Amino acid sequence: MSAILDIAGLKIGVPEGPLVVDDVSLSVQAGEVVAVVGESGSGKTMVARSILGLLPPGLVRGEGAIRFKGESIEAAPWKRMRALRGGEIGMVFQEPMVSLNPAIRIGRQMEEGLAIHRPKMGREERRCLCADMLRRVGIEDAERCLMAFPHEFSGGMRQRVMIAMALACRPKLLIADEPTTALDSLTQREVLDLMVGLTREMGTAVLLITHDLGVVARYSQRCVVLEKGKLVEAGATAQIIGNPQHPYTQRLIDAIPRPEPHGGDQATGAPILAVENIAVSFTRRGGLFGRSSQMQALKGVSLEVRPGETVAVVGGSGSGKTTLGRTILQLVKPSGGGIAFRGEPLLTADRAALHRFRMNCQLISQDPYSSLDPRMRVGAIVEEALRLLPALSPAEKQARVTDALAEVGLSGYERRFPHQLSGGQRQRVAIARALIREPALVIADEPISALDMTIQKQILDLLGQLQRQRGFSCLFISHDLAAVRQIASRVIVMQEGLIVEQGETEAVFGRPRHPYTRALMEASPALALSSRTLDFAEASTR
Structure with a gap:
Protein backbone atom coordinates (compact mmCIF):
# COMPACT_ATOMS: atom_id res chain seq x y z
CA MET A 1 0.00 0.00 0.00
CA SER A 2 1.40 3.42 -1.00
CA ALA A 3 1.91 5.99 1.74
CA ILE A 4 -0.25 9.09 2.12
CA LEU A 5 2.89 11.04 2.99
CA ASP A 6 6.45 10.11 2.06
CA ILE A 7 9.42 12.32 2.98
CA ALA A 8 12.89 11.31 1.77
CA GLY A 9 16.22 12.97 2.57
CA LEU A 10 14.67 16.31 3.60
CA LYS A 11 17.07 19.16 4.35
CA ILE A 12 16.11 22.61 5.68
CA GLY A 13 18.47 25.40 6.58
CA VAL A 14 19.65 28.97 6.27
CA PRO A 15 20.91 29.92 2.78
CA GLU A 16 24.66 29.30 2.76
CA GLY A 17 24.38 28.52 6.46
CA PRO A 18 23.74 25.66 8.88
CA LEU A 19 21.02 23.04 8.46
CA VAL A 20 18.18 22.84 11.00
CA VAL A 21 16.86 19.61 9.40
CA ASP A 22 19.44 17.26 7.94
CA ASP A 23 18.46 14.21 5.86
CA VAL A 24 15.13 13.27 7.50
CA SER A 25 12.97 10.54 5.98
CA LEU A 26 9.58 9.24 7.15
CA SER A 27 6.26 7.95 5.83
CA VAL A 28 2.65 7.85 7.03
CA GLN A 29 0.05 5.34 5.84
CA ALA A 30 -3.70 5.97 5.63
CA GLY A 31 -5.33 5.72 9.07
CA GLU A 32 -1.96 5.57 10.82
CA VAL A 33 -0.65 7.82 13.60
CA VAL A 34 3.08 8.50 13.34
CA ALA A 35 4.71 10.61 16.06
CA VAL A 36 7.74 12.85 15.59
CA VAL A 37 9.45 13.43 18.93
CA GLY A 38 12.43 15.43 20.14
CA GLU A 39 13.39 18.40 22.25
CA SER A 40 12.83 22.03 21.28
CA GLY A 41 15.18 22.85 18.42
CA SER A 42 15.24 19.28 17.12
CA GLY A 43 13.55 20.36 13.87
CA LYS A 44 10.26 18.48 14.26
CA THR A 45 8.05 21.54 13.70
CA MET A 46 10.15 22.60 10.70
CA VAL A 47 9.57 19.16 9.13
CA ALA A 48 5.82 19.61 9.61
CA ARG A 49 5.77 23.15 8.24
CA SER A 50 7.85 22.21 5.19
CA ILE A 51 5.09 19.83 4.07
CA LEU A 52 2.72 22.79 3.65
CA GLY A 53 5.40 25.24 2.47
CA LEU A 54 5.04 27.31 5.65
CA LEU A 55 8.66 27.65 6.70
CA PRO A 56 9.44 30.87 8.61
CA PRO A 57 11.38 33.66 6.85
CA GLY A 58 15.09 32.96 6.59
CA LEU A 59 14.73 29.18 6.23
CA VAL A 60 14.64 27.37 2.88
CA ARG A 61 13.99 23.80 1.86
CA GLY A 62 17.03 22.25 0.24
CA GLU A 63 17.48 18.69 -0.97
CA GLY A 64 14.93 15.97 -0.44
CA ALA A 65 11.53 14.90 -1.72
CA ILE A 66 8.03 15.31 -0.22
CA ARG A 67 5.33 13.18 -1.80
CA PHE A 68 1.64 13.40 -0.95
CA LYS A 69 -0.44 10.50 -2.32
CA GLY A 70 2.40 9.86 -4.76
CA GLU A 71 2.52 13.46 -6.01
CA SER A 72 5.75 15.41 -5.59
CA ILE A 73 4.85 18.64 -3.76
CA GLU A 74 8.22 19.97 -2.55
CA ALA A 75 8.27 22.43 -5.46
CA ALA A 76 4.53 22.67 -6.15
CA PRO A 77 3.26 26.04 -7.47
CA TRP A 78 1.36 28.43 -5.19
CA LYS A 79 -2.09 27.51 -6.52
CA ARG A 80 -1.52 23.80 -5.89
CA MET A 81 -0.27 24.43 -2.36
CA ARG A 82 -3.31 26.63 -1.68
CA ALA A 83 -5.55 23.75 -2.71
CA LEU A 84 -3.66 21.30 -0.48
CA ARG A 85 -3.63 23.51 2.62
CA GLY A 86 -6.80 22.78 4.51
CA GLY A 87 -8.40 20.92 1.62
CA GLU A 88 -6.34 17.74 1.63
CA ILE A 89 -3.80 18.44 4.38
CA GLY A 90 -5.14 19.85 7.63
CA MET A 91 -3.09 21.27 10.47
CA VAL A 92 -3.77 21.75 14.18
CA PHE A 93 -1.34 24.32 15.56
CA GLN A 94 0.20 24.34 19.02
CA GLU A 95 -1.52 27.45 20.41
CA PRO A 96 -5.14 27.86 19.26
CA MET A 97 -5.49 31.37 20.70
CA VAL A 98 -2.71 32.50 18.37
CA SER A 99 -4.06 30.55 15.38
CA LEU A 100 -7.67 31.71 15.76
CA ASN A 101 -8.46 35.31 14.84
CA PRO A 102 -9.68 36.98 18.06
CA ALA A 103 -11.79 39.53 16.13
CA ILE A 104 -13.76 37.03 14.02
CA ARG A 105 -16.54 34.72 15.19
CA ILE A 106 -15.90 30.97 15.23
CA GLY A 107 -18.50 30.21 12.55
CA ARG A 108 -17.01 32.60 10.03
CA GLN A 109 -13.50 31.24 10.62
CA MET A 110 -14.69 27.66 10.14
CA GLU A 111 -16.62 28.51 6.97
CA GLU A 112 -13.64 30.23 5.37
CA GLY A 113 -11.86 26.97 4.53
CA LEU A 114 -15.03 25.34 3.22
CA ALA A 115 -15.73 28.35 0.99
CA ILE A 116 -12.27 27.98 -0.56
CA HIS A 117 -12.09 24.20 -0.89
CA ARG A 118 -15.78 23.37 -1.37
CA PRO A 119 -16.97 26.28 -3.56
CA LYS A 120 -20.14 24.47 -4.72
CA MET A 121 -21.38 24.17 -1.15
CA GLY A 122 -24.00 26.76 -0.21
CA ARG A 123 -23.70 29.02 2.82
CA GLU A 124 -26.42 27.24 4.80
CA GLU A 125 -24.90 23.85 3.99
CA ARG A 126 -21.49 25.08 5.17
CA ARG A 127 -22.99 26.34 8.40
CA CYS A 128 -24.76 23.04 9.06
CA LEU A 129 -21.52 21.13 8.40
CA CYS A 130 -19.60 23.41 10.81
CA ALA A 131 -22.22 22.91 13.52
CA ASP A 132 -22.11 19.14 12.96
CA MET A 133 -18.30 19.09 13.25
CA LEU A 134 -18.47 21.05 16.50
CA ARG A 135 -20.95 18.53 17.91
CA ARG A 136 -18.69 15.69 16.83
CA VAL A 137 -15.79 17.14 18.81
CA GLY A 138 -17.96 17.31 21.93
CA ILE A 139 -19.33 20.87 21.80
CA GLU A 140 -23.04 20.46 22.52
CA ASP A 141 -24.26 24.03 22.03
CA ALA A 142 -22.81 24.23 18.52
CA GLU A 143 -25.07 27.04 17.26
CA ARG A 144 -24.04 29.33 20.11
CA CYS A 145 -20.39 28.40 19.57
CA LEU A 146 -20.56 29.48 15.93
CA MET A 147 -21.60 32.97 17.05
CA ALA A 148 -18.95 33.21 19.80
CA PHE A 149 -15.43 34.63 19.74
CA PRO A 150 -12.30 32.56 20.62
CA HIS A 151 -11.69 34.36 23.93
CA GLU A 152 -15.03 33.08 25.24
CA PHE A 153 -13.73 29.49 25.45
CA SER A 154 -11.23 27.59 27.55
CA GLY A 155 -7.99 26.24 26.08
CA GLY A 156 -9.49 22.77 25.66
CA MET A 157 -12.58 24.14 23.91
CA ARG A 158 -10.44 26.24 21.55
CA GLN A 159 -8.39 23.18 20.69
CA ARG A 160 -11.61 21.27 19.91
CA VAL A 161 -12.62 24.11 17.57
CA MET A 162 -9.23 23.86 15.82
CA ILE A 163 -9.68 20.10 15.33
CA ALA A 164 -13.21 20.60 13.98
CA MET A 165 -11.91 23.28 11.61
CA ALA A 166 -9.02 21.12 10.40
CA LEU A 167 -11.25 18.08 9.77
CA ALA A 168 -14.23 19.90 8.22
CA CYS A 169 -12.88 19.38 4.69
CA ARG A 170 -12.12 15.70 5.47
CA PRO A 171 -8.37 15.93 4.70
CA LYS A 172 -6.32 12.85 3.88
CA LEU A 173 -3.50 13.97 6.19
CA LEU A 174 -3.71 15.80 9.53
CA ILE A 175 -0.59 17.42 10.99
CA ALA A 176 -1.00 17.99 14.74
CA ASP A 177 1.79 20.19 16.13
CA GLU A 178 1.86 19.87 19.94
CA PRO A 179 -1.97 19.88 20.00
CA THR A 180 -2.33 19.48 23.78
CA THR A 181 0.58 21.44 25.27
CA ALA A 182 -0.41 23.05 28.62
CA LEU A 183 -3.76 21.20 28.79
CA ASP A 184 -4.62 19.20 31.90
CA SER A 185 -4.64 15.40 31.63
CA LEU A 186 -8.44 15.04 31.38
CA THR A 187 -8.79 17.69 28.67
CA GLN A 188 -5.72 16.33 26.90
CA ARG A 189 -7.18 12.85 26.75
CA GLU A 190 -10.58 14.11 25.58
CA VAL A 191 -9.00 16.20 22.80
CA LEU A 192 -6.64 13.44 21.61
CA ASP A 193 -9.32 10.73 21.79
CA LEU A 194 -11.58 12.92 19.67
CA MET A 195 -8.84 13.71 17.16
CA VAL A 196 -7.63 10.13 16.78
CA GLY A 197 -11.16 8.74 16.74
CA LEU A 198 -12.38 11.11 14.03
CA THR A 199 -9.28 10.63 11.87
CA ARG A 200 -9.62 6.85 12.15
CA GLU A 201 -13.28 7.09 11.16
CA MET A 202 -12.37 9.22 8.12
CA GLY A 203 -9.31 7.16 7.22
CA THR A 204 -7.10 10.23 7.76
CA ALA A 205 -3.37 9.77 8.38
CA VAL A 206 -1.94 11.70 11.35
CA LEU A 207 1.53 13.16 11.79
CA LEU A 208 1.73 13.94 15.51
CA ILE A 209 4.43 16.40 16.60
CA THR A 210 5.06 16.23 20.36
CA HIS A 211 7.63 16.07 23.14
CA ASP A 212 5.29 14.11 25.45
CA LEU A 213 6.39 10.47 25.37
CA GLY A 214 3.28 9.42 27.28
CA VAL A 215 1.12 10.76 24.44
CA VAL A 216 3.38 9.03 21.91
CA ALA A 217 3.05 5.70 23.72
CA ARG A 218 -0.72 5.94 24.04
CA TYR A 219 -1.70 7.15 20.57
CA SER A 220 0.92 6.34 17.92
CA GLN A 221 1.80 3.12 16.14
CA ARG A 222 5.20 4.31 14.93
CA CYS A 223 7.51 7.12 16.02
CA VAL A 224 10.49 9.02 14.67
CA VAL A 225 13.08 10.56 17.02
CA LEU A 226 14.91 13.74 15.97
CA GLU A 227 17.98 15.25 17.61
CA LYS A 228 19.33 18.59 16.37
CA GLY A 229 17.71 18.11 12.98
CA LYS A 230 18.90 14.53 12.45
CA LEU A 231 16.83 11.35 12.58
CA VAL A 232 18.46 9.15 15.21
CA GLU A 233 15.90 6.37 15.64
CA ALA A 234 12.62 5.23 14.07
CA GLY A 235 10.34 2.22 14.38
CA ALA A 236 7.35 0.79 16.20
CA THR A 237 6.40 2.87 19.23
CA ALA A 238 6.45 -0.08 21.62
CA GLN A 239 9.98 -0.97 20.48
CA ILE A 240 11.33 2.60 20.62
CA ILE A 241 9.98 3.36 24.10
CA GLY A 242 10.30 -0.13 25.54
CA ASN A 243 13.82 -0.78 24.24
CA PRO A 244 15.48 2.42 22.94
CA GLN A 245 18.76 1.88 21.12
CA HIS A 246 20.15 5.38 20.57
CA PRO A 247 21.69 7.24 23.55
CA TYR A 248 19.54 10.31 22.82
CA THR A 249 16.32 8.26 22.89
CA GLN A 250 17.51 6.65 26.10
CA ARG A 251 17.99 10.12 27.63
CA LEU A 252 14.45 11.08 26.64
CA ILE A 253 13.08 7.92 28.28
CA ASP A 254 15.21 8.45 31.39
CA ALA A 255 13.77 11.97 31.72
CA ILE A 256 10.29 10.60 32.43
CA PRO A 257 9.57 11.50 36.09
CA ARG A 258 9.87 8.55 38.44
CA PRO A 259 8.04 8.20 41.76
CA GLU A 260 10.21 9.37 44.67
CA PRO A 261 9.82 8.03 48.23
CA HIS A 262 8.68 10.75 50.64
CA GLY A 263 7.73 8.64 53.60
CA GLY A 264 10.75 9.35 55.79
CA ASP A 265 11.01 13.12 55.42
CA GLN A 266 7.64 14.41 56.60
CA ALA A 267 7.71 18.09 57.58
CA THR A 268 6.98 18.94 61.19
CA GLY A 269 6.36 22.09 63.18
CA ALA A 270 3.80 24.87 62.98
CA PRO A 271 2.49 25.59 59.44
CA ILE A 272 4.30 28.37 57.62
CA LEU A 273 1.16 28.90 55.53
CA ALA A 274 -2.41 28.27 56.68
CA VAL A 275 -5.39 28.81 54.39
CA GLU A 276 -8.79 28.45 56.04
CA ASN A 277 -12.14 28.28 54.23
CA ILE A 278 -11.11 30.68 51.45
CA ALA A 279 -13.84 31.68 48.98
CA VAL A 280 -13.36 33.67 45.77
CA SER A 281 -16.05 34.89 43.38
CA PHE A 282 -15.73 36.60 40.02
CA THR A 283 -18.33 38.63 38.15
CA ARG A 284 -19.12 37.11 34.77
CA ARG A 285 -20.29 39.70 32.28
CA GLY A 286 -23.40 38.86 30.29
CA GLY A 287 -22.61 40.73 27.10
CA LEU A 288 -24.09 44.03 25.84
CA PHE A 289 -27.61 43.51 27.19
CA GLY A 290 -27.20 40.33 29.21
CA ARG A 291 -27.19 40.12 32.98
CA SER A 292 -23.99 39.73 34.93
CA SER A 293 -23.62 36.69 37.15
CA GLN A 294 -21.35 35.54 39.96
CA MET A 295 -19.00 32.61 39.41
CA GLN A 296 -17.47 30.93 42.45
CA ALA A 297 -13.86 30.05 41.68
CA LEU A 298 -13.04 28.83 45.22
CA LYS A 299 -15.66 27.39 47.56
CA GLY A 300 -14.23 27.17 51.05
CA VAL A 301 -10.68 25.86 50.48
CA SER A 302 -8.43 25.03 53.44
CA LEU A 303 -4.82 23.81 53.43
CA GLU A 304 -1.54 23.98 55.33
CA VAL A 305 2.11 24.04 54.22
CA ARG A 306 4.80 23.25 56.79
CA PRO A 307 8.43 24.41 56.80
CA GLY A 308 10.56 22.67 54.15
CA GLU A 309 7.56 20.84 52.67
CA THR A 310 6.39 20.64 49.05
CA VAL A 311 2.62 20.48 48.71
CA ALA A 312 1.19 19.97 45.22
CA VAL A 313 -2.18 21.29 44.06
CA VAL A 314 -3.55 19.38 41.06
CA GLY A 315 -6.75 19.49 39.05
CA GLY A 316 -8.15 20.17 35.62
CA SER A 317 -8.46 23.55 33.94
CA GLY A 318 -10.99 25.66 35.82
CA SER A 319 -10.56 23.73 39.06
CA GLY A 320 -9.36 26.88 40.86
CA LYS A 321 -5.74 25.92 41.55
CA THR A 322 -4.18 29.01 39.92
CA THR A 323 -6.79 31.25 41.57
CA LEU A 324 -5.78 29.70 44.91
CA GLY A 325 -2.12 30.59 44.32
CA ARG A 326 -2.95 34.15 43.27
CA THR A 327 -5.20 34.57 46.31
CA ILE A 328 -2.43 33.44 48.66
CA LEU A 329 -0.13 36.00 47.02
CA GLN A 330 -2.78 38.71 47.64
CA LEU A 331 -3.22 39.25 43.89
CA VAL A 332 -6.90 38.24 44.14
CA LYS A 333 -9.14 39.47 46.96
CA PRO A 334 -11.13 36.65 48.60
CA SER A 335 -14.79 37.06 49.51
CA GLY A 336 -14.40 35.04 52.68
CA GLY A 337 -12.06 32.96 54.82
CA GLY A 338 -8.58 33.61 56.15
CA ILE A 339 -4.89 33.29 55.23
CA ALA A 340 -2.07 33.27 57.77
CA PHE A 341 1.70 33.35 57.14
CA ARG A 342 3.80 32.24 60.12
CA GLY A 343 0.70 32.65 62.25
CA GLU A 344 0.10 36.26 61.20
CA PRO A 345 -3.24 36.95 59.42
CA LEU A 346 -2.78 38.47 55.97
CA LEU A 347 -6.26 39.64 55.04
CA THR A 348 -6.32 42.14 57.91
CA ALA A 349 -2.56 42.81 58.00
CA ASP A 350 -1.13 46.31 57.95
CA ARG A 351 1.31 47.55 55.32
CA ALA A 352 4.40 46.47 57.27
CA ALA A 353 3.11 42.91 57.72
CA LEU A 354 2.23 42.62 54.04
CA HIS A 355 5.73 43.85 53.17
CA ARG A 356 7.29 41.14 55.37
CA PHE A 357 5.10 38.52 53.71
CA ARG A 358 5.99 39.62 50.19
CA MET A 359 9.68 39.64 51.04
CA ASN A 360 9.35 36.03 52.19
CA CYS A 361 7.04 34.67 49.49
CA GLN A 362 8.00 34.44 45.81
CA LEU A 363 6.31 33.26 42.60
CA ILE A 364 7.69 31.13 39.75
CA SER A 365 5.37 31.77 36.80
CA GLN A 366 4.17 29.30 34.19
CA ASP A 367 5.61 31.17 31.21
CA PRO A 368 9.03 32.70 31.98
CA TYR A 369 9.20 34.44 28.61
CA SER A 370 6.13 36.53 29.50
CA SER A 371 7.33 37.25 33.04
CA LEU A 372 10.87 38.33 32.06
CA ASP A 373 11.32 41.88 30.69
CA PRO A 374 12.65 41.37 27.13
CA ARG A 375 14.55 44.69 27.30
CA MET A 376 16.53 43.79 30.42
CA ARG A 377 19.60 41.60 30.63
CA VAL A 378 19.56 38.47 32.80
CA GLY A 379 21.73 40.01 35.53
CA ALA A 380 19.44 43.06 35.84
CA ILE A 381 16.32 40.85 35.91
CA VAL A 382 17.65 38.82 38.82
CA GLU A 383 19.04 41.86 40.64
CA GLU A 384 15.67 43.63 40.42
CA ALA A 385 14.39 41.34 43.18
CA LEU A 386 16.90 43.01 45.53
CA ARG A 387 15.63 46.56 44.99
CA LEU A 388 13.76 46.55 48.31
CA LEU A 389 16.93 45.64 50.23
CA PRO A 390 18.62 49.07 50.54
CA ALA A 391 21.13 47.79 53.09
CA LEU A 392 22.98 45.92 50.34
CA SER A 393 25.66 47.79 48.45
CA PRO A 394 25.88 47.51 44.62
CA ALA A 395 28.88 45.19 44.98
CA GLU A 396 26.99 42.95 47.42
CA LYS A 397 23.99 42.82 45.11
CA GLN A 398 26.20 41.87 42.18
CA ALA A 399 27.83 39.12 44.24
CA ARG A 400 24.41 37.70 45.16
CA VAL A 401 23.32 37.79 41.50
CA THR A 402 26.47 35.91 40.49
CA ASP A 403 25.91 33.30 43.21
CA ALA A 404 22.21 32.90 42.34
CA LEU A 405 22.91 32.34 38.64
CA ALA A 406 25.70 29.89 39.51
CA GLU A 407 23.26 27.92 41.68
CA VAL A 408 20.88 27.45 38.74
CA GLY A 409 23.69 26.62 36.30
CA LEU A 410 23.82 29.95 34.44
CA SER A 411 27.23 31.33 35.36
CA GLY A 412 28.34 33.94 32.85
CA TYR A 413 24.84 34.62 31.49
CA GLU A 414 24.47 38.05 33.16
CA ARG A 415 24.78 40.02 29.89
CA ARG A 416 22.33 37.98 27.85
CA PHE A 417 18.75 38.95 27.00
CA PRO A 418 15.78 36.54 27.55
CA HIS A 419 15.36 35.92 23.80
CA GLN A 420 18.92 34.59 23.69
CA LEU A 421 18.04 31.76 26.10
CA SER A 422 16.20 28.48 25.66
CA GLY A 423 12.93 27.79 27.47
CA GLY A 424 14.68 25.82 30.19
CA GLN A 425 17.29 28.54 30.68
CA ARG A 426 14.57 31.20 30.98
CA GLN A 427 12.86 29.11 33.65
CA ARG A 428 16.19 28.87 35.50
CA VAL A 429 16.39 32.69 35.43
CA ALA A 430 12.87 32.84 36.92
CA ILE A 431 13.94 30.43 39.67
CA ALA A 432 17.08 32.48 40.42
CA ARG A 433 15.00 35.65 40.65
CA ALA A 434 12.52 33.98 42.99
CA LEU A 435 15.19 32.54 45.31
CA ILE A 436 17.74 35.36 45.44
CA ARG A 437 15.94 36.94 48.40
CA GLU A 438 15.98 33.57 50.19
CA PRO A 439 12.18 33.33 50.64
CA ALA A 440 10.52 31.02 53.13
CA LEU A 441 7.71 30.11 50.71
CA VAL A 442 7.78 29.63 46.94
CA ILE A 443 4.60 29.28 44.87
CA ALA A 444 5.40 27.53 41.58
CA ASP A 445 2.50 27.89 39.14
CA GLU A 446 2.82 25.29 36.34
CA PRO A 447 6.60 25.85 36.15
CA ILE A 448 7.28 23.00 33.69
CA SER A 449 4.10 22.72 31.59
CA ALA A 450 5.57 23.97 28.30
CA LEU A 451 9.05 22.43 28.65
CA ASP A 452 10.57 19.35 27.02
CA MET A 453 10.80 16.25 29.22
CA THR A 454 14.58 16.49 29.55
CA ILE A 455 14.30 20.16 30.57
CA GLN A 456 11.44 19.28 32.93
CA LYS A 457 13.72 16.76 34.64
CA GLN A 458 16.47 19.38 34.99
CA ILE A 459 14.06 21.92 36.51
CA LEU A 460 12.50 19.40 38.92
CA ASP A 461 15.94 18.17 40.01
CA LEU A 462 17.09 21.78 40.45
CA LEU A 463 14.06 22.73 42.56
CA GLY A 464 14.57 19.66 44.75
CA GLN A 465 18.27 20.36 45.19
CA LEU A 466 17.74 24.05 46.04
CA GLN A 467 14.96 23.19 48.48
CA ARG A 468 17.23 20.77 50.33
CA GLN A 469 19.96 23.43 50.48
CA ARG A 470 17.79 26.36 51.52
CA GLY A 471 14.88 24.70 53.29
CA PHE A 472 12.09 26.77 51.74
CA SER A 473 8.51 25.51 51.52
CA CYS A 474 6.87 25.10 48.12
CA LEU A 475 3.28 25.15 46.89
CA PHE A 476 3.60 23.35 43.54
CA ILE A 477 0.62 23.99 41.23
CA SER A 478 0.54 21.60 38.29
CA HIS A 514 -12.42 10.12 44.91
CA PRO A 515 -13.70 9.31 41.37
CA TYR A 516 -12.26 12.59 40.03
CA THR A 517 -8.78 11.72 41.34
CA ARG A 518 -9.00 8.31 39.69
CA ALA A 519 -10.14 9.93 36.42
CA LEU A 520 -7.18 12.32 36.47
CA MET A 521 -4.73 9.49 37.01
CA GLU A 522 -6.25 7.24 34.36
CA ALA A 523 -6.11 10.11 31.85
CA SER A 524 -2.42 10.90 32.42
CA PRO A 525 -0.23 9.05 29.88
CA ALA A 526 2.97 10.39 31.49
CA LEU A 527 1.93 8.96 34.86
CA ALA A 528 1.12 5.59 33.30
CA LEU A 529 4.41 5.57 31.43
CA SER A 530 6.41 6.54 34.53
CA SER A 531 4.78 3.66 36.40
CA ARG A 532 5.23 1.35 33.38
CA THR A 533 1.49 0.57 33.41
CA LEU A 534 0.66 1.89 29.93
CA ASP A 535 -0.50 -0.76 27.52
CA PHE A 536 1.09 -0.04 24.14
CA ALA A 537 -1.55 -2.15 22.46
CA GLU A 538 -4.05 0.56 23.46
CA ALA A 539 -2.76 2.80 20.69
CA SER A 540 -3.46 0.28 17.96
CA THR A 541 -7.09 -0.10 19.05
CA ARG A 542 -7.92 3.61 19.10
Missing part, protein backbone atom coordinates in the same frame (compact mmCIF):
# COMPACT_ATOMS: atom_id res chain seq x y z
CA HIS A 479 -1.51 19.30 36.10
CA ASP A 480 1.51 17.05 35.43
CA LEU A 481 0.78 14.15 37.78
CA ALA A 482 4.06 12.35 37.04
CA ALA A 483 6.06 15.44 38.07
CA VAL A 484 3.88 15.89 41.17
CA ARG A 485 4.51 12.31 42.23
CA GLN A 486 8.25 12.91 41.95
CA ILE A 487 8.53 16.21 43.82
CA ALA A 488 5.67 16.51 46.34
CA SER A 489 5.30 15.01 49.79
CA ARG A 490 1.58 15.83 49.95
CA VAL A 491 -1.07 16.26 47.24
CA ILE A 492 -4.27 18.30 47.15
CA VAL A 493 -6.79 17.50 44.38
CA MET A 494 -9.19 20.27 43.34
CA GLN A 495 -12.36 20.12 41.26
CA GLU A 496 -14.60 23.09 40.49
CA GLY A 497 -13.25 25.18 43.34
CA LEU A 498 -13.38 22.45 45.97
CA ILE A 499 -10.77 20.14 47.51
CA VAL A 500 -12.06 16.64 46.80
CA GLU A 501 -9.07 14.68 48.11
CA GLN A 502 -5.78 15.30 49.89
CA GLY A 503 -3.11 13.30 51.66
CA GLU A 504 0.41 11.93 51.47
CA THR A 505 1.58 11.55 47.88
CA GLU A 506 1.92 7.78 47.76
CA ALA A 507 -1.36 7.29 49.64
CA VAL A 508 -3.27 9.42 47.12
CA PHE A 509 -1.54 7.96 44.05
CA GLY A 510 -1.56 4.41 45.34
CA ARG A 511 -5.14 4.35 46.64
CA PRO A 512 -7.13 7.29 45.21
CA ARG A 513 -10.55 7.47 46.88
